[in-house]
Structure formats: C-alpha cells, structure tokens
Amino acid sequence: xxxxPGILASLSLCGGIDMFARMISNxxxxxxxxxxxxxxxxxxxxxxxxxxxxxxxxxxxLFLGIWDSKWAGLTHFIHMFTYEDFFNxxxxxxxxxxxxxxxxxxxxxxxxxxxxxxxxxxxxxPVQTMLYLPHFLSWVIVAGIFINLLHVDGIVNRLLSAFHVxxxxxxxKPGYFRSMxxxxxxxxxxxxxxxxxxxxxxxxxxxxxxxxxxxxxGRWRRMWNITLPALLPAIVVLLLMRxxxxxxxxxEQVLVFLNPLVRDVGEIIDxxxxxxxxLNGQFSYTTAIGIFKSVVGFTLIVGMNQLSxxxxxxxxx
Amino acid sequence: xxHYKSDRAFQIVNSIIMVVISLTMLAPxxxxxxxxxxxxxxxKLNLVYFWPKGWNLDVYRIVFQKETLWRSLLVSIYxxxxxxxxxxxxxxxxxxxxxxxxxxxxxxxxxxxIFTFVFSIPLIPYYLTIRAVHMNNTLWALxxxxxxxxxxxxxxxxxxxxxxxxxFEAAEVDGCxxxxxxxxxxxxxxxxxxxxxxLFHAVSQWxxxxxxLIFIRNKDLYPIQVVLRxxxxxxxxxxxxxxxxxxxxxxxxxxxxxxxxxxxxxxxxYPFLQKYxxxxxxxxxxxx
Numbered sequence: 001x002x003x004x005p006g007i008l009a010s011l012s013l014c015g016g017i018d019m020f021a022r023m024i025s026n027x028x029x030x031x032x033x034x035x036x037x038x039x040x041x042x043x044x045x046x047x048x049x050x051x052x053x054x055x056x057x058x059x060x061x062l063f064l065g066i067w068d069s070k071w072a073g074l075t076h077f078i079h080m081f082t083y084e085d086f087f088n089x090x091x092x093x094x095x096x097x098x099x100x101x102x103x104x105x106x107x108x109x110x111x112x113x114x115x116x117x118x119x120x121x122x123x124x125x126p127v128q129t130m131l132y133l134p135h136f137l138s139w140v141i142v143a144g145i146f147i148n149l150l151h152v153d154g155i156v157n158r159l160l161s162a163f164h165v166x167x168x169x170x171x172x173k174p175g176y177f178r179s180m181x182x183x184x185x186x187x188x189x190x191x192x193x194x195x196x197x198x199x200x201x202x203x204x205x206x207x208x209x210x211x212x213x214x215x216x217x218g219r220w221r222r223m224w225n226i227t228l229p230a231l232l233p234a235i236v237v238l239l240l241m242r243x244x245x246x247x248x249x250x251x252e253q254v255l256v257f258l259n260p261l262v263r264d265v266g267e268i269i270d271x272x273x274x275x276x277x278x279l280n281g282q283f284s285y286t287t288a289i290g291i292f293k294s295v296v297g298f299t300l301i302v303g304m305n306q307l308s309x310x311x312x313x314x315x316x317x
Numbered sequence: 318x319x320h321y322k323s324d325r326a327f328q329i330v331n332s333i334i335m336v337v338i339s340l341t342m343l344a345p346x347x348x349x350x351x352x353x354x355x356x357x358x359x360x361k362l363n364l365v366y367f368w369p370k371g372w373n374l375d376v377y378r379i380v381f382q383k384e385t386l387w388r389s390l391l392v393s394i395y396x397x398x399x400x401x402x403x404x405x406x407x408x409x410x411x412x413x414x415x416x417x418x419x420x421x422x423x424x425x426x427x428x429x430x431i432f433t434f435v436f437s438i439p440l441i442p443y444y445l446t447i448r449a450v451h452m453n454n455t456l457w458a459l460x461x462x463x464x465x466x467x468x469x470x471x472x473x474x475x476x477x478x479x480x481x482x483x484x485f486e487a488a489e490v491d492g493c494x495x496x497x498x499x500x501x502x503x504x505x506x507x508x509x510x511x512x513x514x515x516l517f518h519a520v521s522q523w524x525x526x527x528x529x530l531i532f533i534r535n536k537d538l539y540p541i542q543v544v545l546r547x548x549x550x551x552x553x554x555x556x557x558x559x560x561x562x563x564x565x566x567x568x569x570x571x572x573x574x575x576x577x578x579x580x581x582x583x584x585x586x587y588p589f590l591q592k593y594x595x596x597x598x599x600x601x602x603x604x605x
Contacts, residue, residue: 027419030495038411039426041465045446046433052442066445111338117331119324130339132591136583138524140542144549144576145345148352148569153363155348191342195595219327248437252527256550270440277441278531290439298436 053291060283076288085272086289093268096254097246099182105242107186108193109235113223115194116201131191143256146184147171172261181257181266185250196238197231204230233312240308244301247293269293346580353377353573357566375565376574386578388537389544396459396540397522403464404518405511411465412473413499430467444531458532459540463522469514476510477503513597516590523583545579548572 056076058069080086111131118124134142150156150170160166170176204226212222251270258266267275269289277286309315347367352360356371364370380386414420415427443462444453452458480503488498504511526542533539549572566574583590 027417027495028421031414031417031420034410034495034499035414035420035426038407038414038465038470041407041461042411042429042433044450045443045462045465046438047429049438049442049446050436052445053439055442055445114331114335117327118335119328120332123332123336127335127339129591130342132594133342133587136520136524136587136590137580138526138542138545138583140526140546140550141576141579141583144545144572144579145349147550148349148573148576149345153569155366158363187341191339219324252525255527256546273440274527274531278444283441283445287439287441290441294437294439301435 053287055284056287056291058284060287062281062283072284076285079285080288080292088264089267089269089272089289092265093247093249096178096181096249096268099178100185100249101239101242101246103182104186104189105239107190109197109231111190112194112197112201113227115198116227117219128191131194133191134188135192137188139250139252139256142184142188146180150180171257172259174262174265177257177262177266181254184257185253196234200231200234201227233314236312237308237314240304240311241301244304245297246300247297346577349573349576353570353577355570357570360567360570373566376570379566379571380574380578383548383575385536385539385544386541386548386575389539389541390582392456392538393523393541396456397519399456400460400464400522401515401519403460404466404469405515407464408466408469408514409473409504409507409511410499412470413477413503415470416474416477417495430470434467440531447532453532454534454538456533456538459522459525459528463525463528464518466518469518472514473507473510476507480506509596513593516593517597520583520590520594541579545575548575 052066055066055069057071057073058066059072059075060066060069115124115127115131118127137145148154152167152169156170157167160168168176170180208226209222212226217225247269249268249270251268251274254266254268255271255274258271273286273290276282277290305315344367348365351365351367351369353376354369354373355365356373359365359370411426415423420426447453447458447462452461484502484506485498488502493501524542526540526546529540529543530546533543
C-alpha cells in the first residue's frame with residue numbers, strides 16, 4: 001500500500017486502532033466520513049421537511065401529529081384557490097415584487113455608473129464606505145430608524161409641513177405602504193447592490209475608452225457604447241434571477257413594517273403563512289400555499305436559468 | 318484617462334450628488350443620536366435635527382439599566398459565534414469532500430444541494446421538523462438548521478479546487494490522510510475564503526429575527542433583534558418608565574437610545590467587515 005497512514009499507524013498499539021487507521025487511509029471512506037455531517041444536515045433539515053409536505057393532504061393537528069391526523073385529500077388546495085384571501089396575498093406579493101424590480105433594480109446600476117465616473121479618490125472611498133453601511137443593519141434597526149423619521153412629528157413630516165403638506169402618518173396609511181417598503185429597501189441595499197457592477201467595471205479595458213475619446217466620443221456616448229454593453233451580461237443575469245424570485249419577498253423586511261392598519265395591502269405570502277399558519281395553527285392550509293409558492297418559484301427559476309443560458313451563456317446556479 | 322476642462326463641471330456635480338446620496342445613509346443615524354442626547358423639552362418641541370439641543374445622557378442611563386437588552390446581547394453574541402463555527406464546520410467538510418476527485422456520488426450530492434437552492438422549503442414543514450427533533454424553544458434551532466448553505470459550499474469547493482494538485486500529492490507521499498489534508502493543508506490555505514464566508518454568516522446570524530420569532534418562546538433566550546423589535550416596533554416597553562424618567566426623556570428618545578444600542582455593535586466591527594465583504598461579494602461571481 002503506497003499510502004502509509006502516518007501518525008495513526010504509530011499509535012496503533014492494538015488491532016482495533018490499526019483497522020481504523022487503515023479504514024481512514026482509504027480515500028473513499030475518509031471522504032465519506034468527512035462529508036457525513038453535511039449530508040446528515042442536508043437530509044434532516046432540507047429533505048425531511050420536504051417529505052413533511054405530506055400534511056397538505058391532511059387536517060394536520062399539532063397534538064395528533066403526522067401519523068394520527070385525519071386525511072383530507074385535496075381540500076386545502078381547493079380551499080386555497082377558492083378563498084379570496086389567497087388571491088389578495090398573491091396580488092400583494094406580486095405588486096410589491098414588481099415595484100421593487102422596477103425601481104430597485106436599476107438603482108444600484110445607476111449608482112455604480114455615477115460612482116465609476118468619480119475621479120476624486122479621496123472622496124470616492126468615504127462615499128463607498130457610507131453607501132455600504134445600511135446593508136449591515138438589521139431590518140429591525142432599519143425599521144426603527146425609519147419609523148422615527150416618518151412618524152407624525154418626525155423629520156420628514158417637519159420638512160413636508162414647510163411645503164404645507166401633511167402631516168402624513170406614513171406607517172399606518174395603506175396608500176403609502178408599498179412605496180415605503182420599496183424605498184427603504186432601496187436605501188438599505190442600493191450601495192451593496194452596486195458592488196457586483198463595480199467588479200464588472202474594473203474588467204473593462206481602458207484602451208477602449210481612450211480609443212473612443214480619440215474618435216471624439218463624449219461621456220454619454222462612452223457610457224452608452226462601452227460601459228453598458230460591458231455590463232449587459234451581468235445585468236441580464238441579475239434581472240432574470242430577480243424575476244425568478246418574484247414570490248420570494250423578504251419576510252423580515254415586510255413583517256417588521258406590517259401592522260393591522262396596512263394589512264390589506266401589506267400582507268404577503270410569507271407573512272400570511274406565518275400569521276395564519278404558525279400563529280393560528282392552520283398548518284395544512286398554509287402548507288398548500290407554501291407548496292404553491294415553492295413550485296411556482298422553482299419553475300420560474302429553472303425557466304429563467306434556461307433563458308439566461310440562451311441569452312448570455314451564463315447559468316444562474 | 319486624460320482630463321479635460323469640460324470634465325470639471327461634471328465631476329463637481331457628480332461628486333455633490335454622490336456625497337448627498339451617501340450622507341442620506343448616515344443622516345438617519347445621526348438624527349437618532351441627536352434625539353437621544355437632547356433634552357426632553359427640545360425633543361417635544363421638535364427642535365432637534367442633526368445636532369443635540371441641550372445635553373442629556375439620561376436616556377442612556379435608562380437604556381443601560383434594561384436587563385433584557387444586555388441579556389439578549391449575550392444571546393446574540395453566543396448564537397453568532399457558535400452558529401458561525403457550525404456553518405464553517407458543516408460547509409467546509411462537505412465542500413472539501415466534494416472538491417476531491419475520489420469522492421463517491423459527487424454529482425448526485427451536488428444536484429441534491431442545488432435543488433435546495435432553487436426549491437425553497439415551505440415554512441410549515443420546516444417548522445414541524447425542527448419541532449420533531451425537539452430543537453424548538455432552544456438556541457440549537459438558531460444555530461444548527463441554518464448552518465448549511467449550497468451557495469457557500471459551491472464557493473468553498475471552487476476555492477479548494479484551486480489549490481494545486483502537487484500540494485496534495487506531496488502530502489499523500491508523506492503519509493497524510495484525507496483528514497490530514499483537510500485539516501493541515503486546505504483549512505490553513507483557505508483562510509481568506511473561510512474568513513469571508515464566516516463573516517457573511519455571522520452578519521446574517523446577528524441580524525436575523527424571523528427564526529427566533531418562530532422557534533423561541535422563552536423570553537430569556539431572545540436574541541437582541543427580537544428584543545429590539547418588541548421594544549421599538551411593537552412598543553412593549555417592558556416595565557413602565559417611572560414619572561421621573563418620563564420628565565427627563567421622552568419615550569421617543571428612549572427608543573432612539575435603544576436603536577443605537579443595537580446599532581453600535583455592527584458599527585464597531587464595520588471597518589473590518591467592509592474590508593472582507595467587498596472581497597466576498599466578488600467571490601459570489603466565481604463559477605465552477
């Protein structure tokens with residue numbers, strides 16, 4: 001055997017350890033042992049819950065458990081598709097995602113392009129440092145900060161009153177809920193979202209810009225004809241990935257701003273599953289909603305990935 | 318790139334725009350600090366913007382006396398440290414095995430991992446599974462279930478595969494087992510990627526509140542984000558502030574102080590975080 005087990009062999013005072021050492025020195029066995037914790041984790045926390053989806057065909061009761069709960073067939077799916085609540089939360093989820101794509105997707109791109117034009121390095125660094133900061137704050141902190149700014153006596157209302165507007169209680173008015181969530185989401189993630197574009201920008205050959213300048217191309221011309229085309233693959237991949245996650249709104253972000261006054265527009269799939277499923281105990285019914293969300297999400301992501309491969313040659317996952 | 322004079326106007330306007338945008342990231346925090354340090358009267362009269370009016374440290378006397386804040390801070394530190402260690406352990410061992418050519422069932426395992434990435438597990442069965450293994454209402458629920466990530470594993474695996482084959486061959490000749498090359502070659506050589514992924518996980522662990530909200534019932538085990546949420550967003554002040562406290566500082570000021578209390582730990586590590594995170598964000602674009 002070419003692979004002599006080093007330290008372990010010197011320890012092998014008795015046969016048992018010797019056998020163990022020889023087993024370990026077998027690469028396949030050793031690698032399988034190393035992979036074991038991760039595989040057990042994968043099985044227990046990812047695949048066992050998938051089989052748990054079976055409760056969607058039951059009237060699951062927490063005290064009876066999965067073995068003794070009554071079977072209910074497709075009742076919960078039928079219930080879901082005939083219940084007004086479901087279409088309302090589906091609509092809220094899609095609208096919130098739609099707005100955050102329309103406004104939130106271009107924001108980091110524009111910011112990256114502007115930052116890229118900055119020549120004063122001494123100013124660029126601190127600007128970047130400040131732009132990244134909100135990404136590291138939790139949603140609870142961010143909500144605390146903005147509730148302080150947006151409440152009736154907050155700074156925003158004081159500024160508005162200078163224009164004889166308001167006071168507006170942004171946090172409890174349904175009409176402002178989506179704009180508020182989307183804007184605060186942009187505030188938090190715009191700086192961070194820029195990084196991926198900045199990375200792509202550093203890959204552009206400076207000679208291209210010089211040649212364009214010699215040919216008399218102005219700033220906008222260069223941005224339009226050199227910078228944007230160079231970023232296009234990244235933009236397409238990110239956009240497709242974002243569209244694929246259209247049902248995956250950030251539950252922490254929405255939940256922290258949700259209150260009974262804005263529930264009609266603010267309740268999304270994830271918060272509904274949390275409130276009605278976990279807090280009110282309608283496990284089977286909300287599992288149906290969860291499965292719907294996962295299946296649609298899965299189909300979308302796989303579809304978007306195909307599209308991405310065809311358009312840019314890049315695969316999302 | 319050469320500079321032209323016509324450039325200057327654009328540079329100045331652009332820089333002003335960028336500075337204003339970046340200041341909006343800081344302004345809300347400065348406003349909170351100003352509110353918390355002002356006298357109660359000037360806050361009630363809405364006089365405070367970005368600089369304290371008067372000087373009053375009373376808010377912090379009240380905030381620092383809140384035992385729940387300190388305890389939850391400790392809980393958060395604990396779950397962040399242990400959760401990060403768990404994450405690095407589970408992800409790096411599996412990533413290492415998957416990076417080696419002899420690993421059996423490699424393709425299947427990778428597919429099973431990627432599937433979890435695109436098919437999100439519905440919340441209810443996930444919750445019931447954690448309950449079934451008796452992790453709910455313990456800190457284990459916040460440490461272990463979230464530790465494995467297909468995304469981190471693929472990044473780590475890519476990084477491990479970049480280590481030159483000669484190193485492994487030399488180690489093998491010297492009698493190093495797979496455990497040996499994992500512990501003595503791969504881990505020491507992968508410090509940058511481990512640091513970055515560890516920090517990514519640590520920050521998300523520190524900031525998360527949803528899993529604590531679903532799994533933890535015992536108030537003594539609440540991480541800081543859950544406590545902040547109930548104090549600041551849900552207005553549950555715990556013990557009602559005494560009359561004297563209210564005279565010296567308004568509830569709004571106390572909230573501001575509590576929010577800052579929760580923000581300071583992140584601000585303290587921020588310079589360090591920024592350095593690794595910016596590198597790490599680029600790691601995400603690594604592909605097999």
